[in-house]
Amino acid sequence: MLLNIKDLHVSINGKEILKGLNLGVNKGEVHAIMGPNGTGKSTLAAAITGREGYEITSGEIIYKGEVINDLAPDERANKGVFLSFQYPVEIPGVSITNFMRTALNAKREFLGEDPIPAGEFLKKMEEKKKLVDIQSKLTNRSVNEGFSGGEKKKNEIFQMAMLEPTMAILDETDSGLDIDALKVVANGVNALRSEDNGFVVITHYQRLLDYIVPDFVHVMYDGKIVKSGGKGLALELEEKGYDWIKEQL
Amino acid sequence: MNEEKEKGNILEEVTSSEYKYGFVTDIETETAPIGLTEDTIHYISNKKNEPEWLLEYRLKAYRHWLTIEEPDWALLNHPPIDYQNIIYYAAPKQKKELESLDEVDPELLDTFKKLGISLDEQKMLTGVAVDAVIDSVSVKTTFQDTLAKHGIIFCSFSDAVKEHPELVKKYMGTVVPYTDNFFAALNCAVFSDGSFCYIPKGVRCPIELSTYFRINAANTGQFERTLLVADEGSYVSYLEGCTAPQRDENQLHAAIVEIITHDDAEVKYSTVQNWYPGDKNGVGGIYNFVTKRGLCKGHNSKISWTQVETGSAITWKYPSCTLLGDNSIGEFYSVAVTNHHQQADTGTKMIHIGKNTKSTIISKGISAGKSNNTYRGLVRVSKKADNARNFSQCDSLLLGDKCGAHTFPYIKNNNRSSVVEHEATTSKISEDQLFYCQQRGIDTEKSIGLIVNGYAKEVLNKLPMEFAVEAQKLLAITLEGSVG
Ligand SMILES: Nc1ncnc2c1ncn2[C@@H]1O[C@H](COP(=O)(O)OP(=O)(O)OP(=O)(O)O)[C@@H](O)[C@H]1O
Ligand SMILES: [Mg+2]
Numbered sequence: 001m002l003l004n005i006k007d008l009h010v011s012i013n014g015k016e017i018l019k020g021l022n023l024g025v026n027k028g029e030v031h032a033i034m035g036p037n038g039t040g041k042s043t044l045a046a047a048i049t050g051r052e053g054y055e056i057t058s059g060e061i062i063y064k065g066e067v068i069n070d071l072a073p074d075e076r077a078n079k080g081v082f083l084s085f086q087y088p089v090e091i092p093g094v095s096i097t098n099f100m101r102t103a104l105n106a107k108r109e110f111l112g113e114d115p116i117p118a119g120e121f122l123k124k125m126e127e128k129k130k131l132v133d134i135q136s137k138l139t140n141r142s143v144n145e146g147f148s149g150g151e152k153k154k155n156e157i158f159q160m161a162m163l164e165p166t167m168a169i170l171d172e173t174d175s176g177l178d179i180d181a182l183k184v185v186a187n188g189v190n191a192l193r194s195e196d197n198g199f200v201v202i203t204h205y206q207r208l209l210d211y212i213v214p215d216f217v218h219v220m221y222d223g224k225i226v227k228s229g230g231k232g233l234a235l236e237l238e239e240k241g242y243d244w245i246k247e248q249l
Numbered sequence: 250m251n252e253e254k255e256k257g258n259i260l261e262e263v264t265s266s267e268y269k270y271g272f273v274t275d276i277e278t279e280t281a282p283i284g285l286t287e288d289t290i291h292y293i294s295n296k297k298n299e300p301e302w303l304l305e306y307r308l309k310a311y312r313h314w315l316t317i318e319e320p321d322w323a324l325l326n327h328p329p330i331d332y333q334n335i336i337y338y339a340a341p342k343q344k345k346e347l348e349s350l351d352e353v354d355p356e357l358l359d360t361f362k363k364l365g366i367s368l369d370e371q372k373m374l375t376g377v378a379v380d381a382v383i384d385s386v387s388v389k390t391t392f393q394d395t396l397a398k399h400g401i402i403f404c405s406f407s408d409a410v411k412e413h414p415e416l417v418k419k420y421m422g423t424v425v426p427y428t429d430n431f432f433a434a435l436n437c438a439v440f441s442d443g444s445f446c447y448i449p450k451g452v453r454c455p456i457e458l459s460t461y462f463r464i465n466a467a468n469t470g471q472f473e474r475t476l477l478v479a480d481e482g483s484y485v486s487y488l489e490g491c492t493a494p495q496r497d498e499n500q501l502h503a504a505i506v507e508i509i510t511h512d513d514a515e516v517k518y519s520t521v522q523n524w525y526p527g528d529k530n531g532v533g534g535i536y537n538f539v540t541k542r543g544l545c546k547g548h549n550s551k552i553s554w555t556q557v558e559t560g561s562a563i564t565w566k567y568p569s570c571t572l573l574g575d576n577s578i579g580e581f582y583s584v585a586v587t588n589h590h591q592q593a594d595t596g597t598k599m600i601h602i603g604k605n606t607k608s609t610i611i612s613k614g615i616s617a618g619k620s621n622n623t624y625r626g627l628v629r630v631s632k633k634a635d636n637a638r639n640f641s642q643c644d645s646l647l648l649g650d651k652c653g654a655h656t657f658p659y660i661k662n663n664n665r666s667s668v669v670e671h672e673a674t675t676s677k678i679s680e681d682q683l684f685y686c687q688q689r690g691i692d693t694e695k696s697i698g699l700i701v702n703g704y705a706k707e708v709l710n711k712l713p714m715e716f717a718v719e720a721q722k723l724l725a726i727t728l729e730g731s732v733g
Binding site for chain 1: 679680681684686687688689690691692693695696699700703704705707
């Protein structure tokens with residue numbers, strides 16, 4: 001199993017947010033996570049990627065057979081865990097090009113490889129820019145500074161394409177995208193989808209799942225996954241809302 | 250692209266948090282007896298075979314210095330400096346006058362090589378002429394022949410006194426008189442060497458000029474002075490770099506830089522200040538008390554200061570512009586980084602006297618550890634300075650919660666048609682930014698280096714390329730160990 005989360009409890013400032021969450025992702029699978037606001041979806045993403053302040057009080061996050069509960073965020077990233085942020089952050093004065101080169105080389109250093117040659121890097125940039133349809137000019141600008149909502153999300157997918165993760169978590173990458181941008185983002189994900197990697201896609205809308213077809217859909221409520229099913233579950237949720245699930249609990 | 254590549258490499262290169270330039274060169278040194286009296290001044294003047302007028306100037310400055318007190322208005326804390334416990338002159342012993350590079354002590358050449366500065370013209374970065382100053386004397390100035398073809402004079406201050414006394418006499422002390430302040434008076438009394446540069450009318454200096462200062466000897470102060478004159482319609486870009494060995498005692502550095510631009514002339518003066526900052530506990534380091542000032546004497550002239558301050562235990566420094574000529578322009582771009590126990594009180598003065606004069610101030614302070622970082626600036630617009638314009642932006646970035654950032658912008662506008670604008674911000678590196686970088690595989694220290702370099706980019710972009718690269722490395726090194 002690529003990612004195996006067992007009975008995960010996570011607290012922020014002493015307040016328990018995740019309350020015994022289980023999730024297993026195999027290679028080649030796409031899992032969608034849905035659920036009402038504030039149920040802990042982003043908290044789960046932060047816990048998997050090792051954000052400070054998200055205290056794992058019990059349970060395990062096992063990635064490629066290794067318990068990663070205590071690994072530094074950059075180490076997890078370099079082992080292939082990627083997060084497309086719900087709210088991408090601005091870094092003034094740091095161009096996307098510079099940012100990506102630094103990130104790629106950090107990964108290569110971690111793997112004991114030499115820094116990427118300039119030519120190869122540029123080629124890769126061009127290739128991936130095309131994939132997510134972002135304009136050349138954008139990569140010379142500072143990371144996310146003054147980007148529109150859509151541009152920020154596309155930039156996340158662009159970075160994902162550059163870093164080629166094994167386990168990618170997309171946290172509401174579809175929010176705020178127009179239909180064309182949504183397709184572009186979905187195409188980006190589908191192009192990367194392979195037998196060797198897995199995706200966790202957090203979303204509120206069934207719409208995205210028309211383009212990124214999931215193998216499983218999970219419903220999260222109050223810090224736990226309370227219902228799982230196939231892609232049909234997403235349609236059902238769209239129709240009925242969450243109340244019927246709450247009633248079942 | 251190349252630039253991006255360089256930047257990537259720089260951050261990778263930065264792995265050790267040691268001050269890289271802390272070594273001591275083992276050379277025979279000739280020093281003046283410790284302490285300061287009129288005898289010391291006679292000793293220095295005598296060593297340098299100086300003309301009578303210069304000795305007189307020194308003595309006048311010394312007598313003035315005796316009557317004044319060390320300034321205490323800066324936000325700096327240090328034990329009293331014992332001026333009698335300093336050696337005021339130290340020189341590497343040399344047998345005779347140098348004819349060629351072959352005659353320079355190999356130890357010295359080696360020292361500069363270790364600092365990344367080759368004095369061998371063939372092996373040098375093309376496009377930069379260097380005057381290398383170690384302790385109290387200039388060791389070697391490169392590319393003099395090339396420059397001479399354009400009529401440019403670039404030599405040690407001592408040589409200038411001998412070979413161009415009329416120019417030195419005409420300009421020295423006209424921008425920073427010995428009465429200016431305590432440290433300036435001290436420098437005028439005991440200054441040893443430094444650089445002199447004259448760009449003749451209409452000449453655009455084809456290469457960068459650079460002075461590299463190195464303190465080597467123990468217990469000595471360094472008191473150099475630089476005099477830069479740009480005649481009508483000329484242009485020069487000038488760089489200054491400096492380092493010192495790692496020592497437990499504090500060492501005093503009190504320099505003077507004077508710049509004069511005539512009509513339509515422009516001088517760009519860039520500094521990367523990297524004197525030894527002391528250790529993590531605040532032991533040792535250079536006390537850097539420097540007076541730098543430019544006079545835009547002619548119409549349409551321009552002086553631009555760019556500084557990257559990463560070194561010194563204490564920095565007291567306000568590169569300033571007096572905008573005398575109509576339509577003249579003054580600029581100040583600064584990045585000052587302090588970590589551990591470093592203290593910096595730095596900024597600028599823009600004095601608008603001529604009509605339509607313009608000034609821009611961009612200051613980026615970055616404080617980490619238990620350091621203190623102060624911006625202190627004055628913008629003064631005189632009655633006659635119609636339509637003067639100033640824009641100031643002073644940003645402070647804090648890393649951690651034990652450091653301090655302070656801003657003191659003084660504005661005195663005596664002309665109604667003039668506009669003075671001031672903006673200031675204080676920010677912290679946010680956890681969000683750090684986590685975002687880390688999530689992309691970049692470790693904490695590199696992430697901070699990246700974010701800080703981004704923050705300072707506006708100023709770093711003003712530096713000549715070779716210096717920009719150096720400066721970026723320095724920012725990252727200075728901030729190592731500032732979190733966690
Ligand atoms: N830093 C924090 N400090 C305190 N509470 C927090 C913090 N971060 C998240 N929470 C709380 O944890 C709960 C889960 O938040 P989380 O962001 O994981 O929800 P979510 O499922 O992603 O919601 P949304 O669909 O709105 O994005 C919320 O009640 C939120 O207020
Ligand atoms: Mg969320």
